[in-house]
Amino acid sequence: MIPTLEWTAEGVRFLDQTRLPLEETYVLATTSDQVADVITTMVVRGAPAIGVAAAMGVALGVKNSSATTLPALTSELEAIAKTLASTRPTAVNLFWAIERMRGRFFALAAQPGITLDAIKAGLIAEARAMYDEDIAACRSMGAHGAALMPASGGVLTHCNAGALASCGYGMALGVIRAAVERGHQLHVYADETRPFLQGARLTAWEMMHDGIPTTVLCDNMAASLMRQGKIQAVIVGSDRVAANGDAANKIGTYGVAILAKEHGIPFYVACPWSTIDLATANGDAIPIEQRPAIEVTHHGGKQLTPHGVGIENPAFDVTPARYITAIITEHGILRPPYTEALRGLEVEAAH
Numbered sequence: 001m002i003p004t005l006e007w008t009a010e011g012v013r014f015l016d017q018t019r020l021p022l023e024e025t026y027v028l029a030t031t032s033d034q035v036a037d038v039i040t041t042m043v044v045r046g047a048p049a050i051g052v053a054a055a056m057g058v059a060l061g062v063k064n065s066s067a068t069t070l071p072a073l074t075s076e077l078e079a080i081a082k083t084l085a086s087t088r089p090t091a092v093n094l095f096w097a098i099e100r101m102r103g104r105f106f107a108l109a110a111q112p113g114i115t116l117d118a119i120k121a122g123l124i125a126e127a128r129a130m131y132d133e134d135i136a137a138c139r140s141m142g143a144h145g146a147a148l149m150p151a152s153g154g155v156l157t158h159c160n161a162g163a164l165a166s167c168g169y170g171m172a173l174g175v176i177r178a179a180v181e182r183g184h185q186l187h188v189y190a191d192e193t194r195p196f197l198q199g200a201r202l203t204a205w206e207m208m209h210d211g212i213p214t215t216v217l218c219d220n221m222a223a224s225l226m227r228q229g230k231i232q233a234v235i236v237g238s239d240r241v242a243a244n245g246d247a248a249n250k251i252g253t254y255g256v257a258i259l260a261k262e263h264g265i266p267f268y269v270a271c272p273w274s275t276i277d278l279a280t281a282n283g284d285a286i287p288i289e290q291r292p293a294i295e296v297t298h299h300g301g302k303q304l305t306p307h308g309v310g311i312e313n314p315a316f317d318v319t320p321a322r323y324i325t326a327i328i329t330e331h332g333i334l335r336p337p338y339t340e341a342l343r344g345l346e347v348e349a350a351h
Helices: 032-040 047-063 070-085 092-109 116-148 172-181 198-209 222-227 253-262 338-350
Strands: 005-007 012-015 026-029 152-157 185-191 214-217 233-236 240-242 247-250 267-270 316-319 326-329 332-334
Touching (some): 005 116, 012 032, 012 047, 026 032, 032 070, 070 092, 092 116, 116 267, 116 326, 116 332, 152 172, 152 222, 172 185, 172 267, 185 198, 185 222, 198 214, 222 253, 247 253, 253 267, 253 316
Parallel strands (some): 152 185, 152 233, 185 214, 267 326
Antiparallel strands (some): 012 026, 240 247, 247 316, 326 332
16 A cells, blocks of 8 residues: 555645655645645645545644634634635545535534534544545445456556555556456556656556556657557546546546547546536536646756746646546446436435
8 A cells, every 4th residue: 555645643644746756755734724735736636635635634624723612613614624625626526525524514513512522533533434435445446447457468547546646546557456466467558647747757656666567658659559559448537527427637638538539449537436526517617727837847947948938737638528438436337328327326326
């Protein structure tokens, strides 16, 4: 298990993903504002991990509160939730987790005679339960998705949807791990994923950590390898899946999906149910985070572009549902038409 984040008596401990793969160092957030900063600066990243981090941020903020009355504690809760919700707009898991923590708070607060300490303990327990649930969901995704992987051959992935993007095991990389555990002979091709290089830095580190053969590609190499027959499947994660099956993932995923379609290669999305957003009709309604220009203009502290040049740095793009062969969740595998499949799964998940 790669320790992405952890609740401790001192605060929330995060593996600093901005320093991987060369430095394995940790950041301790002792306040909810520090948790928000860790999310914004991508010390922790990946939709499921962001969600659990936010839940732990809520629990930490309420734990640290000096409020002596329920109304005062409620006011602090809402301020904490607002700050955490402002960190990254695309990953729906963030908002799902915060609302779940708010719901738990108000359910506890409604209990006759409950103390503020008991409410604080209840929120900590809820955040820790979400951590355990995420790992279980990832393992279930792996079990469902392993059969979709080729018995042998190359699997391309974009960005990092692994243990580092979750609380452990991972989504897309969890499916790959599960397939390898079942005897599949896979070679992972990891797009470097500019400009933050999650594939080159994080996916490659994870796969090498597990002894799974891995090759890093520049983002513009995928088409050539597909044409050569080196790629038998593509699997990615997602930060939000709309009600029609459109999926937002790291910028560049859309192009990979088009290439896979052109070359007759299956394209899979692996994500937990908390990433499904049935309140968003389609991909056009998914908010796309804009990241700072310096992530494109500079690398390793060195400027790469002319002064004053225009920069586009959207963190995500949206892959239309028509390019997605199947969506893998902890509850099973969904296939088109996704509107019906997702509605059906909503009913099943509710039970």
